[in-house]
Amino acid sequence: MSDPATRADDWLDAVSWDDNGLVAAIAQERGTGKVLMMAWMNREALRLTRESGHAVYWSRSRQRLWHKGESSGHQQVVRDIRLDCDGDVVLLEVEQRGGIACHTGRHSCFYRALDESAAWRAVEPVLKDPDAIYSKG
Amino acid sequence: MSDPATRADDWLDAVSWDDNGLVAAIAQERGTGKVLMMAWMNREALRLTRESGHAVYWSRSRQRLWHKGESSGHQQVVRDIRLDCDGDVVLLEVEQRGGIACHTGRHSCFYRALDESAAWRAVEPVLKDPDAIYSKG
Numbered sequence: 001m002s003d004p005a006t007r008a009d010d011w012l013d014a015v016s017w018d019d020n021g022l023v024a025a026i027a028q029e030r031g032t033g034k035v036l037m038m039a040w041m042n043r044e045a046l047r048l049t050r051e052s053g054h055a056v057y058w059s060r061s062r063q064r065l066w067h068k069g070e071s072s073g074h075q076q077v078v079r080d081i082r083l084d085c086d087g088d089v090v091l092l093e094v095e096q097r098g099g100i101a102c103h104t105g106r107h108s109c110f111y112r113a114l115d116e117s118a119a120w121r122a123v124e125p126v127l128k129d130p131d132a133i134y135s136k137g
Numbered sequence: 138m139s140d141p142a143t144r145a146d147d148w149l150d151a152v153s154w155d156d157n158g159l160v161a162a163i164a165q166e167r168g169t170g171k172v173l174m175m176a177w178m179n180r181e182a183l184r185l186t187r188e189s190g191h192a193v194y195w196s197r198s199r200q201r202l203w204h205k206g207e208s209s210g211h212q213q214v215v216r217d218i219r220l221d222c223d224g225d226v227v228l229l230e231v232e233q234r235g236g237i238a239c240h241t242g243r244h245s246c247f248y249r250a251l252d253e254s255a256a257w258r259a260v261e262p263v264l265k266d267p268d269a270i271y272s273k274g
Contacts, residue, residue, distance in 0.1 A: 010256070011255045011256060011257060014257055026163060026172060028172055033169075033170025034170075037221065038161060038163065038175075038221065038226045050251065050255065080250060081250070081251040082251075083249040083257055084175065084246040084247050085241050085243075085246045085248070086246070089175045089246075089247075091247040102222050103222065104222050106222075109221040109222045109223070109226075110220070110221050110226075110228040111222070112220040112221075113217060114148060114187065114218040118187070119147070120151055120220055
């Protein structure tokens with residue numbers, strides 16, 4: 001028999017971590033089905049996401065764990081975690097606190113749409129000024 | 138004034154291609170809102186996707202353009218292309234031919250859900266035997 005502590009990590013071992021030890025993570029909003037954002041997780045981030053029930057990512061730019069909403073208050077409550085056929089992408093079903101996932105103050109990060117003249121157009125409104133979201137005052 | 142041919146590529150220049158010249162591409166089904174898969178595109182794949190109206194990805198394993206559905210017939214008709222705030226993820230709204238996006242014969246590639254005992258469980262049915270999908274007979 002295998003060690004219980006080892007068995008408990010089987011679900012993490014099933015993930016195909018990339019050369020940097022990361023897996024892509026898509027956050028989709030429960031209810032609306034809206035795709036809010038895509039970020040990255042390392043093993044610890046995915047473990048913490050399951051344990052805490054809140055999305056924890058790995059910030060590649062800051063090279064540290066990123067508890068989504070730690071500055072903005074816009075946490076993501078995780079209701080379901082899926083893994084794709086290749087094991088290298090995770091899909092989270094989340095409830096988005098504050099209704100804002102994007103650092104620009106929009107609901108979703110995918111707010112630019114390609115129009116018929118091949119230009120990216122912002123098609124979703126800023127719901128809250130980013131300065132107000134991230135102010136310490 | 139800039140050259141028209143150059144200007145026509147502005148939308149591709151707006152994408153933050155990674156060190157391998159790739160961008161992540163999420164396919165979401167029109168109507169159901171289901172996230173079907175995530176794959177990768179290089180510049181040519183994204184250009185061809187727009188021009189043809191069908192999803193074209195870059196296969197990292199085969200190192201070549203992958204016209205989705207070229208073997209299976211399960212093409213993706215692209216109705217909308219979005220870009221995220223950082224410019225490094227594309228979101229496609231697609232109509233999935235045959236209702237099967239996954240090479241396992243399932244509707245979506247995200248068919249494994251993490252259950253309460255921390256095990257991945259297949260929660261979506263195989264709609265068509267992969268041997269039948271990819272047979273040449």
